[in-house]
Amino acid sequence: MSNTEQRSYGQGAQGEPAAPTANKVSLGKRIRYSVDNSFGKSGTFALYMLVAIALISSVIITLKYVLYSFPFLLIADTPALPPMTFETFWGSFASVIGKGAEATWADRIIGILYWLLGAASGGTVTGFIVAAINAAMTEIKKGRSPIIANNHTLILGWSNRIFPILKELEEAGKNLRRKPTVVIFSGKTREWMEQQIKNNAGALKGLDLVTRTADLNSLGELKRANIGSSKSIIILDETSGSDAGVVNLVFATKALNPNSGLKLIAEIDDKNVANSLSVSTKGQVIPVRSHDIIARVTAQASRQPGLAAVILDLLDFGGDEIYFQQVPALAGKTYKDAVLSFNEASVIGIAHADGTVVLNPKMTLKLQADDKVIAVAEDDDKVIFTGPTDAVVNHKPAKTKVPARKPEHMLVIGWSDMGRTIMKELAPFMVKGSTVHIIAKKDYVKGKETKDLVFGDLKTTFEYTSGTIEDMTKAASAKHYDQILVLGYRKGVAIADADALTMLTMLQLNQLFEQDGNGVEPTRLVAEIIDSGKAEIARVAAVDDLVVSDKLAALLMTQISENVALAPVFTDLFDADGASINVKPIEYFASLGKSITFGELAASAAAYGDSAIGIRIEANAAKDGSTGVELNPSKNTVFTPAKGDGLVVIGNLE
Secondary structure: OOOOOOOOOOOOOOOOOOOOOOOOOOHHHHHHHHHHHHHOOHHHHHHHHHHHHHHHHHHHHHHHHHHHOOHHHOOOOOOOOOOOOHHHHHHHHHHHHOOOOOOOHHHHHHHHHHHHHHHHHHHHHHHHHHHHHHHHHHHHHHOOOOOOOOOEEEEEOOOOOHHHHHHHHHHHOOOOOOOOEEEEEEOOOHHHHHHHHHHHHOOOOOOEEEEEEOOOOOHHHHHHHOHHHEEEEEEOOOOOOOOHHHHHHHHHHHHHOOOOOOEEEEEOOOHHHHHHHHHHOOOOEEEEOHHHHHHHHHHHHHHOOOHHHHHHHHHOOOOOEEEEEEOHHHOOOEHHHHHOOEOOOEEEEEEOOOOOEEEOOOOOOEOOOOOEEEEEEOOHHHOOEOOOOHHHHOOOOOOOOOOOOOOOEEEEEOOOHHHHHHHHHHHHHOOOOOEEEEEEEHHHOOHHHHOOOOEOOEEEEEEEEOOOHHHHHHHHOOOOOOEEEEOOOOOOOOHHHHHHHHHHHHHHHHHHHHOOOOOOOOOEEEEEEOOHHHHHHHHOOOOOEEEEHHHHHHHHHHHHHHOHHHHHHHHHHHOOOOOEEEEEEHHHOOOOOOOEEHHHHHHHHHHOOOEEEEEEOHHHHHHHOOOOEEEOOOOOOEEOOOOOOEEEEEEOOO
16 A cells, blocks of 8 residues: 555444444334333432332223123122222222322322332331342352361362263262262352363262362362361362472361371372372372373273273272172181182282282182282172182193284374373384384474383384374374374364364274275274273274273272272382283183183182182174173183183283
8 A cells, every 4th residue: 555545444434343333123122222221320219119010900991891891790799980080090009009098189199109218118127038039049059158068088189080970979989878079169150160061971960069269279268168177188180281380289188187087199200290299198189090000001901902991890889899808718718718718709818917919829828817808899798708610620720832923013103191101111112123103283282292202122113193094094004003093182172172183083993894905904903992981983984902091090080089999009009010911812811712610710810819809701792892801700600712812811911
């Protein structure tokens, strides 16, 4: 535009606003507008009331005369109405207001004034009452009132983990006489929390659920939580990456309640922070390193079909769980005897009287009188000593030579700091010559996250992808992969969007598996879903194993909050140096095609130093779309092992 060119600013020459365009407004809208404005002015309210009463009175008296004009509506002895006069109208008006029916005009005027005073004062009092009720309801909705519950589970903070936590607490309370009380304290509004819970966790009729809005950084606010009367406290990581908020809440709760008997289950990422909290509080704080646990389970699930399902089954309250049981009959017996002596339970370890826990000890370990067995069972009343059958005692394990492991090749789609931890967990168990090729969208992965991708002897390569089906085909057809791992993006994208990208990738891969001639060979597909609410949708995408991050961490915290004795059990199971859950090839323990009981399989596993807890049937997985895992079958259950089946054991990783 030239300097001399006339600029147009609308109505004025100096940037004045343009003249508004007149819009046609209907008569009805104008009337409503006038009434709204008038009623907003208190001085005109009484006038409008009088006018309205006068109109009503006129309608009533007119209706009366109209009705009396029809003979068939009259009663026989009803006298005829006098002519309509002002006095008849006044009588009707006085009847409506209940005042002013006196004979003289002075009395009538005074009566009307009394009526106006009464209406005004009555309306004012009513208004004050209504305003007070509304104010009280507003405060209640804000969730600022103190907690008076006792023996409640207190949840401090808010994250997506809260939904599976609430569902599991409801499941855990089904056998109780009274509904368990769960109190949530977070910085979110009460209405928002309750709506989110309804949308993501359902009605939760089995819980007495209480939500409160609070500044979690304020000791004064936390006092309302009645911390000292809590059964247990779960502290959630709201920041997802920083432990500072969780640590502050730990110290705040300790300041408000120095009682060391109250256990705090805190979600911690950093190993050093976790150890420091545990030691400094003498075990009062039970840290749950959800990041490392999720990574370890994902790593092992990529190598062992059905493992993710086994772990979820152990952690939730709907199937088999872990129980402690003292069995006097086992005093002086070996751990192997214990493993084979329970028909409806699977023994996985020993709890000593001093509180120490040993999972899958040596089979020759002798039990003391005050030792307890740690067993997987449907309920605690199923942990019944039956003694081993002769068939189990006399069973001879199959002498199967374990084949030498070959180099494995893995394709990883998606990347985050979780991926780096997964590779560190996975690398020690992959033989030399194994490779990992990583592809990820540049929008969600920063440059520093792709540097120094060195994990033991793994040969690791990385490239960016646009995420198109063409890029996916190119990556998946580059070589034959033993498994494909799809990870959720955790930075630069909302959780819902990250899970949507994961599910889209799963669908694309399954589409490629079904097509001929594209060079993409069908292979094991393992995926990570961050939000547990998307798990059921994700399973539609025909994935071999699904690791649900939120649910895994949530279930672990819930189990410990309900029974703190389980903390060392899970610490051992999910620690890299402890015993682990494994799904080993069935041919390590039995001959293919020959019938065998689960008790005999347990005897075979014991001969190799493993504690058997279940079986995975490949044919069942292929048939019904499940993982094919059956946890803790009866020792009398007969199986016919086939290629691809696996035995679920507690033992050392191979």
